[in-house]
Amino acid sequence: TQSTRPQRLLHAVQKNATRGDPRSVVKAIDNFCRQKEWAMNVGDEKGCILDSVVSEVNPVTVLELGTYCGYSTVRIASLLPPRAKIITLEFNPDYAKIARQVIAWAGLEDKIQVVEGPSGEWIPKMKEQFGVKTFDLVFLDHWKDRYLPDTKLLEDCGLLRKGTILLADNVICPGTPDYLEYVRNSPRYKSQYFKSHLEYTKAEDGLEKSVFLG
Ligand SMILES: O=C(NCCCCCn1ccnc1)c1cc(-c2ccc(F)cc2)cc(O)c1O
Ligand SMILES: [Mg+2]
Numbered sequence: 001t002q003s004t005r006p007q008r009l010l011h012a013v014q015k016n017a018t019r020g021d022p023r024s025v026v027k028a029i030d031n032f033c034r035q036k037e038w039a040m041n042v043g044d045e046k047g048c049i050l051d052s053v054v055s056e057v058n059p060v061t062v063l064e065l066g067t068y069c070g071y072s073t074v075r076i077a078s079l080l081p082p083r084a085k086i087i088t089l090e091f092n093p094d095y096a097k098i099a100r101q102v103i104a105w106a107g108l109e110d111k112i113q114v115v116e117g118p119s120g121e122w123i124p125k126m127k128e129q130f131g132v133k134t135f136d137l138v139f140l141d142h143w144k145d146r147y148l149p150d151t152k153l154l155e156d157c158g159l160l161r162k163g164t165i166l167l168a169d170n171v172i173c174p175g176t177p178d179y180l181e182y183v184r185n186s187p188r189y190k191s192q193y194f195k196s197h198l199e200y201t202k203a204e205d206g207l208e209k210s211v212f213l214g
Contacts (some may be wrong), residue, residue: 005037008100012036013105020107022078022165029071029102033200041071042141042169043199049207050139050167054079056137057165059136062196063126064088065150066142070099072169076139077108087113087130089122091142119146123153134161140168140179147179155188155212162214173198173205183210 004012012032013070015022030044042050054062060083067090077086090096096116113130115122119188126132138154140147144180147168154160171180171193179206183189191210198205 004094005039008032008037009039009069010098010101013102017105019105020185022074022106022108025074025102025106026071026078029069030200038200040068041199042067042075046169046194046196046199046205046207047072047075049194049196050075051079053165053167053207053209054137057137059165060084060085061132061135062086062137062139063132063135063154063159064139064141065078065146066090066140066169067099068095068141070114072101072141073099073103073112073114074106074108076137077103077111078106085111085113086116087126087132089115089117089119089142091116091118096196104140119150120153122148123159124157126157126159131204135159135164138164139164140166141170144170144174144176144179145175151179152181160212162211162212166168166208166210166212167206168208168210170198171206171208173203180208183208188213 013028017028033039067088073088100114183191189210194207196206
């Protein structure tokens with residue numbers, strides 16, 4: 001039976017990366033995507049912007065929406081202080097299965113909780129299920145038409161605090177127009193656009209960083 005692209009990406013990690021070395025896992029995925037097959041990881045160019053935001057925020061509690069194969073999950077987790085945790089939501093069970101193995105190869109299982117299912121159902125359960133008070137950083141990288149409704153849901157569930165940082169991938173390509181309009185015009189956010197390129201291509205894309213003002 002034919003393998004899937006996430007399976008081939010996992011095999012590239014297991015073949016080329018060193019167990020327990022998150023940076024080698026990130027490099028192996030970027031090399032696979034540049035040399036073999038494009039895949040929708042945030043990539044190295046936008047990934048460096050992600051790294052700088054994570055290092056600046058120094059978050060203790062992180063929410064990632066959209067795990068895919070775990071590339072950005074590993075990038076973020078490798079920069080977290082010792083007791084910090086990242087909860088990452090993935091709707092697609094096949095993606096989640098691969099991500100867990102990529103995360104295990106990087107040796108970051110203790111910092112990461114992969115949760116399977118729809119973000120719209122899981123966000124209201126974050127407090128009771130995972131003992132989360134508020135998130136310090138939210139990385140949005142899932143269905144582009146879910147960025148806005150899930151942001152409003154995070155507000156309504158009291159999961160954002162004054163100073164929480166929302167960092168959104170793909171605000172240009174594929175694009176998240178309703179989300180951009182909201183965070184750029186709402187008095188409750190201070191937004192900043194980081195121009196970059198769509199992973200592994202020359203097409204424009206970028207990250208939008210928004211601070212929740214409470
Ligand atoms: O669709 C994307 N991500 C969501 C994947 C499914 C999320 C499932 N889920 C997880 C939790 N709740 C729901 C995505 C797409 C592209 C892209 C860009 C250009 C192109 F021609 C084709 C594709 C680039 C990205 O960087 C992306 O992130
Ligand atoms: Mg993306």
